[in-house]
Structure formats: structure tokens, C-alpha cells
Amino acid sequence: LGQIDRRNSYRLYCNQVPRSLPPLPASFVLRPIPLRRVWSHGRLSLEMALHPPDLLFVPAHALPIVPPRRSVVTIHDLGFMHHPEAHTRGQNIYYRLFTRLSARRATHIIAISEATKRDLQHFYGTPSDKITVIYHGVHQRFQPIADPAVLAWTQQRYNITAPYLLFVSTVQPRKNVARLIEAVAEARRIVGAQMPHLVLAGKPGWLTEQIERRADELGVADYVHFIGYVHDEDLPALLSGAVAYVAPSLYEGFGMTVLEAQACGTPVLASNVSSLPEVVGDAGLLVDPYDVSAIRDAIVRLAQDAELRANLRERGLRHAASWTWERTARQTLAVLEAVGQP
Structure with missing residues (x-):
């Protein structure tokens, strides 16, 4: 927005100024509001009551309890409605209460996929004309990397042996990792010695240990590698070096890494549910995530x-x-200016 908008001024509210914040245009003013707890619904609400902006844009789910007269909120997904077991009881209560409240009270909603828009209409009865779908973009660092030295160094850093299939996300049941491991075990019996290893990159999540045991039970522990968190700067090389990127998730509000993989020239295998068909388009293989045989065949x-x-x-x-x-910024600006008109 700072690069394309020369008409409007912006006030950025934050708990503390991020160290990684790039230089801001003159039209952007930081407004730090220090408070360790209850920031959105406490201190930010007070700020809205005392010094309301012409329009408040919240890019993540929950408006403050006291919003200004005009507001736009981005709702990324309603995964907690589809898979409540993936969240704690407290998280489910919070997400259900404040996402519904935000959807009702916001002047307008930005959804990051048609799938999220459909969920808003289905679960909350939100009118279609109150929702604009604006897709995310891909960071410029995601490009094909062909330098053998860079690929080899990155693979060595994470103790990876090529060829490999790559999965990137928190390792938890909603990501369907157990079925993916089962499919890899079956595929190995068909492909034999040329079968790529499966590399799972991402921090441990709910029931990760149970998922790890599944690889042992199927006798493919030597073919399945849990490498943990991957640094952002290493991800393009890991994607570029993979035989394919696999995303068999049971639900995604968008599926950013699928798009990043495509930008790196990596073939994609993804689920045919939620937002993933929108993101993949006709440039990947889509499968039923509940069908291990379909995942195996792909x-x-x-x-x-x-x-x-x-x-x-x-x-x-x-x-x-x-x-x-x-493109995302221009479409977002169009929504903000339309909602902010007197």
C-alpha cells in the first residue's frame, strides 16, 4: 500500500515496533500502544473510542470490541469450524466468538479465497455483497534456484538426501500427514529404490509424536524425515530441489506454500478440497485427501x-x-477507499 497509494494517510497501530519493519513512506505514521495483554479488545478499543480513524483495517480476523464507524476486516479461514479438534478449548471459544462478531460488525469483509467466502455465508449468513475475495501474493524471493552448490548446501544444512518430496507446515492431524506417510509407504513398494524420500518441514504441532510413530509402524522411518523449522531464506532452495511439493491438507484457507512451490518451478500435489483447487488452478495434481490410494497413485x-x-x-x-x-495491495486499496467514502 505504501508503494502504490499517494492519496491517503495511514496510522499503524502496534503493541511494539517490529525490528524488521522496513522504512515507511511519509504518509505512514506508527502509533505504538504498549500493553502486554488484552491489546485488541482493551487498549486498541480505547484508542478507537478516543481517537477513531476514518476507517479501521484489521488484516487478521478480529476487530476490537469498540470499532470505529467504518471498518474492514480480513478473515483468512474458518478452520476452527471445520476442525475444532485442531485447537484448544480456549482458542475455539475465542475464534468462534470474535470471528462471528467481527463478521457481523465490520462494514466490509475481505476473504482470502472463495472457499472462505462460502464458509462465511454458510456459517454466519454473511451477505455475498459484504465480502470481497482478494488473494494473497507471492514474495519475490520465491524463484527457481538451479545453482547446484546452493541446492547442495541447503540440503546438507537440513540433512536431506535427494530425491525428495517436500511438505511444509506445522505437523498436525489437519494437515493429513498420517495418510501422506501411508501413501508414501505404498508408493515405495511400487517405485522401489528410486522412490523419493519424504521431507516434513515445520514445527511440531498437535499429536506430532503419534504421526512420527506411524512412519515406524509402516516401516518407512528411513524414508520419512522430520526436519523441524526451516528458515525463510532457505525455503526457495528446498522447494526448488524437491521432486514435488505435497499438500494433502484436509482444510486450508489459502495454502500459501503451494503457490510458493509453483513460483519455484516445483510440481505440486494438493488436496481437492477447501481453497486448494483455487490456488493450484490447472497447474498441479489434485486428489481426494481422504483416499490414500489416490495420494499414492499421484x-x-x-x-x-x-x-x-x-x-x-x-x-x-x-x-x-x-x-x-x-495486485493484492491494489485490490485492497480499492475496497478501503470504497468503504471509506463519506
Whole structure:
């Protein structure tokens, strides 16, 4: 927004100034409001009551309890409605209460996918004309990396052996990792010694230990590698070096890493549910995430068919090229200006 908007002024509310914050244009003013707890619904609400802006934009789910007269909120997903077991009791109470409240009280809603828009209409009865779908973009650092030295250094850093399939996310049941491991075990029996290893990158989540035990039970612990958190700067190289990126999730509000994989020229295998078909488009393989055989067959195709991988690589690069943060910013600005008109 700072790069494209020369008409409006912005006040950025924050608990504390982020160290990584880049230089801001003159039209942007920081407004730190220090408070360790109850920031959004306490201190920010007080700020809205005492010094309301013309329009408040909240890019993450929950408006303050006391919003100004005009407000826009971005709701990323309603995963807690589909999979409440993936959250604690306290999280479910908070998300259900404040997401519904925000959807009702906001002047307008930005949804990050058509799937999220449908959920808002289904669960909350939100009118269609109150919701605008604006997709995310891909950071410029996600580009194909072909330098063998960079790929080898990154793989060595995380103790990875090529060839490999890559999964990036918190390791938890909603991500469908157990079925993915089962599919890899079955695919290994078909592909044999040329079967790519499965690399799971992401911090441990709910029931991670149970998921790890599943690899042992299936006899593929030597083919499944839990490498933990990956630094942002290493992700393009890990994606570029993978045979394919696999995202068999049971639910996603968007699925950012799928798009990042395509931008790196990595073939994508993803679920055919929630937002993932929107993000993948016709540039990846889509499967039923509940069908282990379907996941297995897609993995076998990707492991054995170099022509298919090359085709998906080219289609993915073309598809991801139009998903830019500038497009996201321009569409967001259009919504903000429309809602902010007197």
C-alpha cells in the first residue's frame, strides 16, 4: 500500500515496533500502544473510542470490541469450524466468538479465497455483497534456484538426501500427514529404490509424536524425515530441489506454500478440497485427501514421469507469475477507499 497509494494517510497501530519493519513512506505514521495483554479488545478499543480513524483495517480476523464507524476486516479461514479438534478449548471459544462478531460488525469483509467466502455465508449468513475475495501474493524471493552448490548446501544444512518430496507446515492431524506417510509407504513398494524420500518441514504441532510413530509402524522411518523449522531464506532452495511439493491438507484457507512451490518451478500435489483447487488452478495434481490410494497413485506418477514433472513445472511458473502482492495491495486499496467514502 505504501508503494502504490499517494492519496491517503495511514496510522499503524502496534503493541511494539517490529525490528524488521522496513522504512515507511511519509504518509505512514506508527502509533505504538504498549500493553502486554488484552491489546485488541482493551487498549486498541480505547484508542478507537478516543481517537477513531476514518476507517479501521484489521488484516487478521478480529476487530476490537469498540470499532470505529467504518471498518474492514480480513478473515483468512474458518478452520476452527471445520476442525475444532485442531485447537484448544480456549482458542475455539475465542475464534468462534470474535470471528462471528467481527463478521457481523465490520462494514466490509475481505476473504482470502472463495472457499472462505462460502464458509462465511454458510456459517454466519454473511451477505455475498459484504465480502470481497482478494488473494494473497507471492514474495519475490520465491524463484527457481538451479545453482547446484546452493541446492547442495541447503540440503546438507537440513540433512536431506535427494530425491525428495517436500511438505511444509506445522505437523498436525489437519494437515493429513498420517495418510501422506501411508501413501508414501505404498508408493515405495511400487517405485522401489528410486522412490523419493519424504521431507516434513515445520514445527511440531498437535499429536506430532503419534504421526512420527506411524512412519515406524509402516516401516518407512528411513524414508520419512522430520526436519523441524526451516528458515525463510532457505525455503526457495528446498522447494526448488524437491521432486514435488505435497499438500494433502484436509482444510486450508489459502495454502500459501503451494503457490510458493509453483513460483519455484516445483510440481505440486494438493488436496481437492477447501481453497486448494483455487490456488493450484490447472497447474498441479489434485486428489481426494481422504483416499490414500489416490495420494499414492499421484506420488507414483510424479516419481516416475519426468515429462509430467516438466509440464507441471512450466504451468506452475506461468500460474504463479500473476499472483503478486502489488495486485493484492491494489485490490485492497480499492475496497478501503470504497468503504471509506463519506
